[in-house]
Amino acid sequence: MNDLNTTLVIGATGTTGRRVAAGLIAEGHRVKAAGRSATPVDGAQAVRFDWNEPATWDEALDGVDRAYLVPPIGSCDPAAVMLPFLRRARTAGVHRAVLLSSSAIPAGGPAVGQVHQALPGLFAQWAVLRPSWFMQNFADSTPHGRSIRDEGVIMSASGEGRVGFVDADDIAAVAVRALTDDQAPNTDLILTGPQTLSYADVAAVITEATGRPVVHRQLTFEQLRDRWAAEIPLEFATMLAGMDRAIAEGAEDRTSDTVYRLTGRAPGTFRAFVEREVARSI
Structure with missing residues (x-):
């Protein structure tokens, strides 16, 4: 230090x-x-x-x-x-x-x-x-978290596209290394979890871990944009919906070794994240 x-x-x-x-x-x-x-x-x-x-x-x-x-x-x-x-x-x-x-x-x-x-x-x-999309997007008072809790539904325009969802704990661990190691990375770092999952896969993991049925409901780009626009500015909602469309086209179907390479530990799985959230809520 x-x-x-x-x-x-x-x-x-x-x-x-x-x-x-x-x-x-x-x-x-x-x-x-x-x-x-x-x-x-x-x-x-x-x-x-x-x-x-x-x-x-x-x-x-x-x-x-x-x-x-x-x-x-x-x-x-x-x-x-x-x-x-x-x-x-x-x-x-x-x-x-x-x-x-x-x-x-x-x-x-x-x-x-x-x-x-x-x-x-x-x-x-x-x-x-x-980082890829946060695992924490499915918890607490986030839009996905609310729809899971209130309706048993995850809504997206991502189709069957897959995402290397990443735990915020792992993002922070990499950030600490980037801030404090003797040599800064001096580059950009793609951060993902250990596997890619579709939103249907996510719904299945949550169902298995919680015992409560959760399904993925596919929306169009326009439907998702309008859903986001009810809470955030239209321009930003349009950008977010466009990111979902990119997921459907395969843009996030990748994993990286960055978390392990910078922290020396494997990134957490989505199942481990859900199980941790379930334990936290008991």
Whole structure:
């Protein structure tokens, strides 16, 4: 451990952020936990941060030399706020940045793809995490989680397409390594679980693990877009529905060895994730 290293974790109470913060703290690293409400995080210094409020940026950046970046939720143009922040971060002394992106978005692509493309020109040490779809998308109060709980249904426009669903625990473990290892990856990293599953496969695993019937209901692109648009801006809903259509065309039917290669442990299976969620709810 180097006591001089302090990591800013943006979104420190979110799905990956809280896991990254916990992983860093467990290894003895200093953490500044940033979020819109400055929620206390055990072992970390909490600070208020909002991408859309530049007045909150300087306090968040004070004394940190590396950062875990979670883009603003629901934004189709995160670069508009992220790039000015990252330029300020570089001036403030941040020298390593790890960006959470998506396997579906390459460098230079839409949304966070523009930030991905710019990152190597801003920091000498960097990594872009490009996880496949989160296993956590099927739990708690997420749209899939609600439809599973309320209707016994998973709705998608993914057809029979397969996805290498990945556990947020594994994403965070890779992020900790990318933030703290002597050499930063200086590349983008595709993160997946150990196998690919269709949404029908997912429904079957949940059924077997919970004893409650769950089925996959296939929607059209338009139906899914309109379903998302009831909760989020239409432009973002259209982009998400387009990602489902890409799944149907085979874009996410792949696995990678990244989790094992960077952490030394195999990525968790979807069945293990569901069994853990069932145990947690008892």
